Amino acid sequence: MTRPTVPVIVVAGFLGSGKTTLLNHLLRNAAGARIGVLVNDFGSINIDAMLIAGQAESTVSLSNGCMCCAVDADGAQDALVRLLRPKAAIDAIVIEASGIAEPRALVRMVTAFDDPRMRYGGLVYLVDAATGSQLRVRHPEIDRHVEIADLVVVNKADLAGEDELARVRADVRAVNDTAPLVVTADGVIDPAALFDVVPRADEVGGTRSRQLTLDELLEECAHESGDHGPGDHDRADRRHDHLHDGFTSVDFVSDRPLNPRRLAEFLERPPAGCYRIKGVVAFDVPGHRQRFVVHAVGGFVRVQREPWGGRLRTSTLVAIGVGMDADIVDRRLAELVDDGEPDPNGVLSITRYLVTAP
Numbered sequence: 001m002t003r004p005t006v007p008v009i010v011v012a013g014f015l016g017s018g019k020t021t022l023l024n025h026l027l028r029n030a031a032g033a034r035i036g037v038l039v040n041d042f043g044s045i046n047i048d049a050m051l052i053a054g055q056a057e058s059t060v061s062l063s064n065g066c067m068c069c070a071v072d073a074d075g076a077q078d079a080l081v082r083l084l085r086p087k088a089a090i091d092a093i094v095i096e097a098s099g100i101a102e103p104r105a106l107v108r109m110v111t112a113f114d115d116p117r118m119r120y121g122g123l124v125y126l127v128d129a130a131t132g133s134q135l136r137v138r139h140p141e142i143d144r145h146v147e148i149a150d151l152v153v154v155n156k157a158d159l160a161g162e163d164e165l166a167r168v169r170a171d172v173r174a175v176n177d178t179a180p181l182v183v184t185a186d187g188v189i190d191p192a193a194l195f196d197v198v199p200r201a202d203e204v205g206g207t208r209s210r211q212l213t214l215d216e217l218l219e220e221c222a223h224e225s226g227d228h229g230p231g232d233h234d235r236a237d238r239r240h241d242h243l244h245d246g247f248t249s250v251d252f253v254s255d256r257p258l259n260p261r262r263l264a265e266f267l268e269r270p271p272a273g274c275y276r277i278k279g280v281v282a283f284d285v286p287g288h289r290q291r292f293v294v295h296a297v298g299g300f301v302r303v304q305r306e307p308w309g310g311r312l313r314t315s316t317l318v319a320i321g322v323g324m325d326a327d328i329v330d331r332r333l334a335e336l337v338d339d340g341e342p343d344p345n346g347v348l349s350i351t352r353y354l355v356t357a358p
């Protein structure tokens with residue numbers, strides 16, 4: 001019996017819009033389907049892979065920066081080939097793009113893999129219901145991403161009022177009036193909706209109606225990323241405005257526990273330019289020695305608590321933003337390490353953000 005082709009779905013969306021949350025929901029509710037996951041995070045520490053680890057059958061992290069700009073696409077291709085092996089018996093593959101990846105290039109990368117065992121499964125694009133309307137003004141590229149989406153998920157509906165939701169819906173519809181639009185919280189969508197997404201025939205520019213070869217794709221990626229040799233770089237860069245231009249990340253790893261009060265201040269009032277902070281942290285506070293997963297997205301803080309489960313009690317944080325002063329961020333991160341000063345209620349500044357895992 002021949003196996004049906006495996007859909008390869010790209011999940012994209014701005015920083016912190018809820019991609020990992022949606023993916024985790026999908027993995028927990030796959031109803032027996034085996035899902036292969038490819039995570040493309042930004043920065044050298046792959047926090048998203050850490051947050052998905054243990055749930056996916058096979059997680060392949062690409063931590064070489066932005067996949068769409070990786071001139072050597074072999075990493076992604078090898079990962080897909082590995083997931084497509086009949087022995088892996090994978091029913092669907094989901095690629096979680098970094099929050100600043102260029103979805104159009106990712107889609108082309110997938111459609112360029114000329115492998116009869118797979119088919120392109122659509123672009124799922126997440127929009128943050130609470131911040132989406134302001135973000136698209138500051139980052140007009142977001143509209144171009146929504147435009148090519150096959151399914152638009154307006155997530156974080158719980159954080160938006162009726163008016164905000166109506167505005168975000170109208171914004172989406174203004175640039176894409178054909179893709180299904182789902183309003184959701186915590187990425188709760190029916191997995192069947194994803195696996196059934198069929199690419200639209202009228203894709204902008206017709207890129208999906210014709211498969212690009214990998215060489216063509218790489219040429220295009222090199223062109224788009226301004227990779228024309230050192231002398232040409234500035235000139236080439238001015239020709240395009242990928243969302244990730246100007247974004248930088250600062251990583252932090254410590255074997256020492258962090259100070260909860262200082263961490264809360266860092267999450268609530270991040271350094272100038274920092275939009276997104278995520279990571280896992282350890283505190284040396286009686287009753288609070290579990291693994292804390294912390295997120296801050298444009299001022300919204302969320303924390304989850306779970307057992308370490310045999311993992312090293314290491315604190316790992318990534319701060320992502322535009323125009324951040326890396327030295328200042330480094331310094332603030334270094335100051336998070338606990339110096340043992342007694343602070344009996346300090347942990348409350350973190351636990352007040354605790355949510356139970358959806």
Ligand SMILES: Nc1nc2c(ncn2[C@@H]2O[C@H](COP(=O)(O)OP(=O)(O)OP(=O)(O)O)[C@@H](O)[C@H]2O)c(=O)[nH]1
Pocket residue numbers: 013014015016017018019020021022048098099100155156157158159184185186187276278294295296297301302303
């Ligand atoms: N209130 C609320 N918070 C949410 C919702 N969905 C996700 N979050 C939280 O938003 C934060 C970011 O969610 P992620 O799923 O990590 O977002 P992401 O798009 O993968 O983030 P990046 O990979 O950094 O771009 C986490 O704290 C989530 O728990 C939601 O519907 N409502």
